[in-house]
Amino acid sequence: MTxxxxxxxxxxxxxxxRVADGLVTxxxxxxxxxxxVIGIDGDTPLGVEGALALSRAVLDAVRAGDRVPILxxxxxxxxxxxxRDELLGLNECLAHLAKALLLADRAGHPTVGLIYGxxxxxxxxxxxxxxxxxxxxxGANPSVMDLPSVARVTKLPLERxxxxxxxxxxFAPGLDNMVATxxxxxxxxxxxxxDAQVRDLIAGLPAEDVRDRxxxxxxxxxxxxxxxxxxxxxxxxx
Amino acid sequence: xxAPMAAGTDPxxxxxxxATARQRVAAxxxxxxxxxxxxxxxxxxxxxxxxxxxxxxxxxxxxxxxARLDGKPVLxxxxxxxxxxxxxxxxxxxKLIGLLRAARDLRPAAVLILFDTGGVRLQEAxxxxxxxxxxxxxxxxxxAAGVPVIGLIGGRAGAYGxxxxxxxxxxxxxVSEGGRISVSGPEVIETNQGAEEFDSRDRALVWxxxxxxxxxxxxxxxxxxxxxxxxxxxxxLDLIGRAPAFDLATLEAxxxxxxxxxxxxxxxRDATEIWARMGVNDPDAVPAMTTASxxxxxxxxxxxxxxxx
Numbered sequence: 001m002t003x004x005x006x007x008x009x010x011x012x013x014x015x016x017x018r019v020a021d022g023l024v025t026x027x028x029x030x031x032x033x034x035x036x037v038i039g040i041d042g043d044t045p046l047g048v049e050g051a052l053a054l055s056r057a058v059l060d061a062v063r064a065g066d067r068v069p070i071l072x073x074x075x076x077x078x079x080x081x082x083x084r085d086e087l088l089g090l091n092e093c094l095a096h097l098a099k100a101l102l103l104a105d106r107a108g109h110p111t112v113g114l115i116y117g118x119x120x121x122x123x124x125x126x127x128x129x130x131x132x133x134x135x136x137x138x139g140a141n142p143s144v145m146d147l148p149s150v151a152r153v154t155k156l157p158l159e160r161x162x163x164x165x166x167x168x169x170x171f172a173p174g175l176d177n178m179v180a181t182x183x184x185x186x187x188x189x190x191x192x193x194x195d196a197q198v199r200d201l202i203a204g205l206p207a208e209d210v211r212d213r214x215x216x217x218x219x220x221x222x223x224x225x226x227x228x229x230x231x232x233x234x235x236x237x238x
Numbered sequence: 239x240x241a242p243m244a245a246g247t248d249p250x251x252x253x254x255x256x257a258t259a260r261q262r263v264a265a266x267x268x269x270x271x272x273x274x275x276x277x278x279x280x281x282x283x284x285x286x287x288x289x290x291x292x293x294x295x296x297x298x299x300x301x302x303x304x305a306r307l308d309g310k311p312v313l314x315x316x317x318x319x320x321x322x323x324x325x326x327x328x329x330x331x332x333k334l335i336g337l338l339r340a341a342r343d344l345r346p347a348a349v350l351i352l353f354d355t356g357g358v359r360l361q362e363a364x365x366x367x368x369x370x371x372x373x374x375x376x377x378x379x380x381x382a383a384g385v386p387v388i389g390l391i392g393g394r395a396g397a398y399g400x401x402x403x404x405x406x407x408x409x410x411x412x413v414s415e416g417g418r419i420s421v422s423g424p425e426v427i428e429t430n431q432g433a434e435e436f437d438s439r440d441r442a443l444v445w446x447x448x449x450x451x452x453x454x455x456x457x458x459x460x461x462x463x464x465x466x467x468x469x470x471x472x473x474x475l476d477l478i479g480r481a482p483a484f485d486l487a488t489l490e491a492x493x494x495x496x497x498x499x500x501x502x503x504x505x506x507r508d509a510t511e512i513w514a515r516m517g518v519n520d521p522d523a524v525p526a527m528t529t530a531s532x533x534x535x536x537x538x539x540x541x542x543x544x545x546x547x
Contacts, residue, residue: 099407228335
């Protein structure tokens with residue numbers, strides 16, 4: 001689905017969501033009240049300015065105090081890879097955006113991510129992965145790094161990595177693997193209205209971070225939950 | 239767990255950069271107080287690395303446990319940059335998450351994260367990436383509950399990729415000259431944008447752009463430590479006492495701080511231009527400055543001092 005189609009399905013009463021330089025911001029009537037929208041469209045890389053534009057929109061919503069849902073729509077590239085962005089503290093700007101979303105969550109805003117295209121690395125962590133619940137549309141392509149790059153870094157032949165990717169969700173790019181890892185909670189049905197599906201996600205928001213439990217149940221992260229639980233149990237034993 | 243020291247060697251005089259994760263933790267804490275959770279004897283190793291014919295570590299490259307710092311209870315996580323660049327794999331990440339979750343109930347005086355990481359371990363990329371998101375969420379919850387989370391950055395692997403993002407979520411950061419904080423590493427930028435954009439072999443450029451002195455001057459870190467365990471210990475104790483709250487006021491202030499930085503320095507090509515604009519008298523002298531004269535320089539730079547993190 002395109003962003004325009006997604007917005008039309010999410011907000012059948014219309015919306016005031018704009019896209020400028022690949023950055024998505026705005027508000028729309030939703031579920032009898034309003035929703036705030038931020039996002040990245042068109043496989044756009046996220047640099048220092050983009051991160052701060054989105055965090056500003058999130059903090060504006062928190063300051064308004066109305067606890068409206070915040071929807072984070074993502075079809076991005078990775079973080080913008082440049083000398084200037086790093087010089088200016090890209091790590092602080094991306095972390096700031098993630099913190100703004102986490103603060104909004106704590107302040108009572110349901111935060112829902114929807115990945116409908118690509119996203120990778122720092123841009124993914126600062127946006128979609130900082131929401132309470134992350135959904136995807138079929139065809140979405142979240143990744144950490146594409147396989148040819150993985151081949152370069154690991155010095156393994158691409159053909160072998162492609163073969164391994166078929167049976168090993170933990171390293172391979174793609175939506176199915178991110179679902180198996182537990183990072184993506186649910187895949188939505190594009191044939192049905194998205195507003196009702198997102199309402200259901202908000203109604204069923206997990207009380208805490210369930211991603212490692214999902215990863216264990218789905219087999220994409222076989223040991224993380226048990227290891228975290230073992231460490232926490234030892235720590236609490238005092 | 240630390241290796242026996244030669245008689246007469248003061249562990250706190252150890253170079254942070256050269257020390258192993260276990261040496262750092264043992265020497266940072268009050269003597270004899272560090273107790274490790276899931277120690278190497280438990281052999282909780284990566285289930286994935288054998289697939290890539292890669293050697294595993296009994297601790298998956300991270301040491302977690304409890305200790306006392308000046309008598310106060312703290313929880314500590316220390317990444318081992320010598321094992322796969324300290325990268326976040328499934329077990330590695332889960333050990334940090336378990337520690338952070340326990341901290342929520344235990345309310346220690348602080349959680350210390352000794353970063354030494356190149357970011358996500360590509361062989362376990364999806365697990366590592368998700369663990370970074372889980373860590374940031376857990377840190378936000380801890381900070382909101384009033385537990386300071388202090389990052390210490392001075393290891394050979396720096397704090398790159400997702401490590402740089404987790405660092406940005408901490409209450410306070412201490413960094414040494416050798417510590418680097420960045421999202422994209424020099425090689426990644428060069429591979430994607432070309433050597434004209436970033437020559438990763440130009441080490442001086444790397445230190446100027448991502449190194450501890452630049453981060454401290456622009457306010458990306460809150461303390462500058464000499465490269466010894468003693469200096470990091472002193473910095474940690476100082477920072478625990480002045481951790482900012484995690485609330486709207488702090489994040490509004492951080493928004494303003496970062497916007498002002500880009501407005502003021504966004505057209506600078508090199509860190510030396512930024513330092514000059516900040517009022518540093520001799521920017522070219524900064525990389526070679528001793529800790530003492532660098533501290534004097536930092537004291538005069540407004541951007542370096544804030545509670546907006």
